[in-house]
Amino acid sequence: MSAILAFRNVWVEYGDKIVLEKVDLGVEEGAFVSIVGPSGAGKSTFLRLVLGQEAPTRGTVELDGAPLRPEPGRDRGVVFQRYSVFPHLSALDNVLFGLDCAGSMALGRLSGARRREAKAKAAAMLEQVGLGAALDVFPAQLSGGMQQRLAIAQALILHPRILLLDEPFGALDPGVRLDMHALISGLWREHGLTILMVTHDIKEAFKLGTRVLALDKHRHDPQAPHRYGARVVHDFPLDRKAPMAIPPELAAAD
Amino acid sequence: MRRLLNVRPTGGWRFGLGLIPLLAVALIYVIASSAWHAANPTEKVLPTVGAMAAEIKVMAIDTDPQTGAIPLWQDTGASLRRMGIGLGIATATTLVLGLMIGVLPLARAAIGPLVSAVAVIPPIAVLPVLFITLGLGETAKIALIVLGVTPFMVRDLAGHVAAIPEEQIVKAQTLGASTWQIALRVALPQALPRLFESLRLSLGPAWVFLISAEAIASDVGLGYRIFLVRRYLAMDIILPYVAWIALLAVGFDLILVALNRRLFPWAHPARGR
Numbered sequence: 001m002s003a004i005l006a007f008r009n010v011w012v013e014y015g016d017k018i019v020l021e022k023v024d025l026g027v028e029e030g031a032f033v034s035i036v037g038p039s040g041a042g043k044s045t046f047l048r049l050v051l052g053q054e055a056p057t058r059g060t061v062e063l064d065g066a067p068l069r070p071e072p073g074r075d076r077g078v079v080f081q082r083y084s085v086f087p088h089l090s091a092l093d094n095v096l097f098g099l100d101c102a103g104s105m106a107l108g109r110l111s112g113a114r115r116r117e118a119k120a121k122a123a124a125m126l127e128q129v130g131l132g133a134a135l136d137v138f139p140a141q142l143s144g145g146m147q148q149r150l151a152i153a154q155a156l157i158l159h160p161r162i163l164l165l166d167e168p169f170g171a172l173d174p175g176v177r178l179d180m181h182a183l184i185s186g187l188w189r190e191h192g193l194t195i196l197m198v199t200h201d202i203k204e205a206f207k208l209g210t211r212v213l214a215l216d217k218h219r220h221d222p223q224a225p226h227r228y229g230a231r232v233v234h235d236f237p238l239d240r241k242a243p244m245a246i247p248p249e250l251a252a253a254d
Numbered sequence: 255m256r257r258l259l260n261v262r263p264t265g266g267w268r269f270g271l272g273l274i275p276l277l278a279v280a281l282i283y284v285i286a287s288s289a290w291h292a293a294n295p296t297e298k299v300l301p302t303v304g305a306m307a308a309e310i311k312v313m314a315i316d317t318d319p320q321t322g323a324i325p326l327w328q329d330t331g332a333s334l335r336r337m338g339i340g341l342g343i344a345t346a347t348t349l350v351l352g353l354m355i356g357v358l359p360l361a362r363a364a365i366g367p368l369v370s371a372v373a374v375i376p377p378i379a380v381l382p383v384l385f386i387t388l389g390l391g392e393t394a395k396i397a398l399i400v401l402g403v404t405p406f407m408v409r410d411l412a413g414h415v416a417a418i419p420e421e422q423i424v425k426a427q428t429l430g431a432s433t434w435q436i437a438l439r440v441a442l443p444q445a446l447p448r449l450f451e452s453l454r455l456s457l458g459p460a461w462v463f464l465i466s467a468e469a470i471a472s473d474v475g476l477g478y479r480i481f482l483v484r485r486y487l488a489m490d491i492i493l494p495y496v497a498w499i500a501l502l503a504v505g506f507d508l509i510l511v512a513l514n515r516r517l518f519p520w521a522h523p524a525r526g527r
Binding site: 051053071072073074076077078080082083084085086087088089097098100101102105106107108109138140141151154155158160 | 419421422424425426427428429430431432434435438439440443444518519520521523
């Protein structure tokens with residue numbers, strides 16, 4: 001399989017503080033990559049790079065072989081832990097948003113037959129994530145888990161090349177989190193998605209991922225801790241059919 | 255025994271509690287004015303209710319033989335027209351500038367300092383400039399209202415738009431939205447409830463500017479009338495006019511609150527837990 005996303009000798013520095021150093025990485029199409037690591041080890045920076053919210057100081061990030069523009073785009077969908085849905089739009093309109101923007105440059109809103117068609121698509125998408133009964137509800141009236149379902153549906157409607165999940169289930173109750181695990185696994189398989197998920201929960205990382213990346217500083221200088229950035233210190237390919245026990249070097253951090 | 259801060263008046267109680275001080279003030283006034291008049295029948299500072307009622311008839315019901323109009327309605331019409339045009343211009347300007355400054359860092363850098371500079375100028379201090387440059391007509395009065403409330407409204411709206419979580423803006427971009435589409439479909443709808451709120455808060459200052467402008471140079475208007483009859487110590491006209499202005503202000507306030515709730519239900523989730 002070919003690499004859909006590639007990091008080539010990527011460094012991120014803020015002034016003399018090094019956040020990421022020498023990250024070399026290829027992500028294959030169809031992979032479910034979990035990214036773990038202690039706080040401050042560059043997980044968010046890693047995600048911001050892929051999202052295009054910032055550009056590497058050195059090196060390149062490539063999507064399908066072409067360097068990424070330092071700007072978010074519709075080839076990369078995202079679900080954040082919070083605030084990823086629009087509070088002023090109903091569930092259906094939230095999912096329609098991507099189709100609206102693609103279909104009408106001037107108004108950002110489809111009309112007539114094309115809107116009806118898009119609505120049917122969006123409703124089907126909401127049905128798939130289990131929100132078929134909540135089309136006309138505003139996000140504030142949805143529970144945390146339902147809001148995340150909505151955010152996923154909203155991202156998937158445009159068939160992004162990569163789906164980025166930034167601690168998507170971190171704020172949810174344990175029971176709801178299990179439902180969400182089942183949902184995202186199902187969607188991943190059905191849609192043949194490529195997923196990058198940042199998480200604090202190491203069990204979740206190993207349960208869902210086909211590959212787990214651990215980011216951490218490879219060296220710690222007590223005099224100048226900021227001069228060493230994080231890199232990929234562990235890279236575990238997993239076989240989904242034979243679940244792997246959490247390796248002891250990570251279990252300690254859990 | 256419950257703590258005092260946990261005692262919450264509900265329903266009729268809440269309404270009744272609010273009514274008591276209002277009625278008390280009215281009662282004290284009636285008693286004071288009649289007592290005063292018993293001692294000195296020509297007294298003008300605390301007119302009796304009867305005297306005010308007679309003047310209300312003259313001002314609000316009878317036609318003025320000189321102008322052929324009913325003074326109160328003529329004044330109210332002129333003032334509300336100035337207010338409406340002024341606030342309309344202020345609101346439209348706010349929507350455009352506030353959205354631009356809130357959404358575009360470029361516009362924030364370019365226009366932000368200008369808005370801040372205009373905002374620190376006391377509007378009344380510029381009133382002579384307005385009268386000199388725009389003449390004594392309607393334009394100067396409307397310009398004072400616009401100048402007085404717009405900078406506050408623009409800064410308030412820009413701040414609110416800039417505070418839309420970055421996650422939403424990034425999400426919109428991953429859904430393919432352009433700058434224009436984000437302004438139109440993400441920022442604008444979320445700005446509108448706040449715009450209503452900031453318009454509501456600007457009503458008070460707008461009245462101040464309107465009445466100041468009318469007091470200084472005008473031939474019709476609520477502020478003009480109050481300052482005109484002040485020369486004759488006509489408290490029996492001034493007090494009903496002030497009450498009428500207060501009533502208008504409360505009315506607009508209620509209308510804006512109701513419109514805000516009706517138009518933007520998503521911004522007002524069910525109250526009370």
